Amino acid sequence: MNLLLLEDADFISADRARLEGRRLKHLHEVHRAEEGDSLRVGQVGGQMGQGRLLRLEADCAELEVSFDQPPPGKLPITLLLALPRPKMLRRVLQTVAAMGVPRLVLLNSYRVEKSFWQTPFLEAASIREQLILGLEQARDTVLPEVTIEKRFKPFVEDRLPQLAQDTLGLVGHPGNYPACPRAVERPITLAIGPEGGWIPYEVEKLREAGLEPVQLGERILRVETAVTALLARLF
Numbered sequence: 001m002n003l004l005l006l007e008d009a010d011f012i013s014a015d016r017a018r019l020e021g022r023r024l025k026h027l028h029e030v031h032r033a034e035e036g037d038s039l040r041v042g043q044v045g046g047q048m049g050q051g052r053l054l055r056l057e058a059d060c061a062e063l064e065v066s067f068d069q070p071p072p073g074k075l076p077i078t079l080l081l082a083l084p085r086p087k088m089l090r091r092v093l094q095t096v097a098a099m100g101v102p103r104l105v106l107l108n109s110y111r112v113e114k115s116f117w118q119t120p121f122l123e124a125a126s127i128r129e130q131l132i133l134g135l136e137q138a139r140d141t142v143l144p145e146v147t148i149e150k151r152f153k154p155f156v157e158d159r160l161p162q163l164a165q166d167t168l169g170l171v172g173h174p175g176n177y178p179a180c181p182r183a184v185e186r187p188i189t190l191a192i193g194p195e196g197g198w199i200p201y202e203v204e205k206l207r208e209a210g211l212e213p214v215q216l217g218e219r220i221l222r223v224e225t226a227v228t229a230l231l232a233r234l235f
Contacts, residue, residue, distance in 0.1 A: 001026050003139040004041045004051060005132060006065065017041075017051070019061045027053075027061055041065050042141040044132075071141040074102040075235055078163060080191040082109035082198070084223045086119035090130045092224050096144055097134025099231050103145045108152045111196040117150060152202065160209040164189040169211035172230050173198055174220055177213040184234050192226055 001023070010017040019027070027033045033053055041051035041063065049067035083106050084092055096104050106122075120126060131143050149155040167187040172180070174197060191198075191206055197220075198206070203213055216229055 001030065001136045002040065003048065003136050003141075004039050004063075005136055005141065006041055006043050008044075012062075015065055016054075017063050017065055019063070020059065024059075024061050027056065028058075033061075039063070040139065041067075042071065042135075042139070043067060044135075044141055044143065046141055047071070048139065048141060072100065072139070074142070075100045075231065076187040077101055077231070077234070078103040078105065078167070078187075078189045079227070080105045080107050080160075080189070081223070081227070082107050082192065082194040083112045083116050084194070085113075085116060086121045088222070088224055089116075089119070089121050092227055093127060093130035093146075094134035094137065095224060095227055097131040097140070098138040099228070100138070100140065101144050101231070102142075103147075105147050105149055105155075107149045107155065107191075109194050109202060110152075110199045111194040122148065153205065156202075156205045156209050160189075160206075160211075164210045169206075169209070170234075171198065171203060171206045171211045171213040172216070172226055173203055173213045174215050174218070175213065177215045180214040180216055180230060180233050182233055188234060190230060190234070192223065192230065195223055 004023060006017050010019060012018050033056060035053050035056050037053045039051045042048040047067035048069040048071060049065060051063040051065040053061060054064055055062040079101050081104060127146055135141060167189045168184060169189045172192045189211060191211055221229060
């Protein structure tokens with residue numbers, strides 16, 4: 001935890017916050033904090049600043065906080081991601097938040113197993129929990145917007161063309177395609193498929209919506225690795 005993120009419910013006054021649960025445990029066991037210590041803090045959806053630990057007990061902590069720094073900027077990208085397997089989904093959500101992706105669309109694909117859509121990790125509270133962990137790691141306060149699209153064809157045909165308008169549309173896909181560009185200086189819409197890749201029908205539909213396939217080489221990467229590698233290369 002490189003940033004102690006505070007929710008609205010944590011505030012007991014304009015400049016005082018009280019912590020319990022996971023963040024309190026982190027203060028005790030990882031930070032090994034003591035009363036009087038200064039900690040980096042941020043308000044979810046707001047600014048960052050400093051917090052001075054006024055009280056630290058077994059069941060709660062109290063901080064005096066002030067905010068005077070904006071969070072880091074987001075990447076100019078909308079990421080479309082075929083729903084990964086549940087355990088990987090948690091890691092990918094943290095990565096997306098940590099790397100500054102502002103918009104994520106979790107999308108169905110032929111190779112996405114139907115059982116994946118039943119996971120409790122897709123519940124709003126669970127998604128938010130993983131995004132918060134990513135923000136804490138990267139010292140950011142602004143949650144990415146996450147939407148879920150369970151029907152590939154209606155989304156790609158009806159909504160994706162407008163979503164990708166005025167952006168560089170790309171599909172990460174292994175094959176005989178151009179190499180992924182580097183250090184792009186314009187907004188991007190990027191689609192990354194499941195571990196088995198998009199099927200040809202899906203690639204064609206994404207192309208019709210304005211996204212062109214690009215590749216990272218001959219090696220087949222895990223979804224979480226592909227997300228990191230493509231974002232790093234593009235920006």
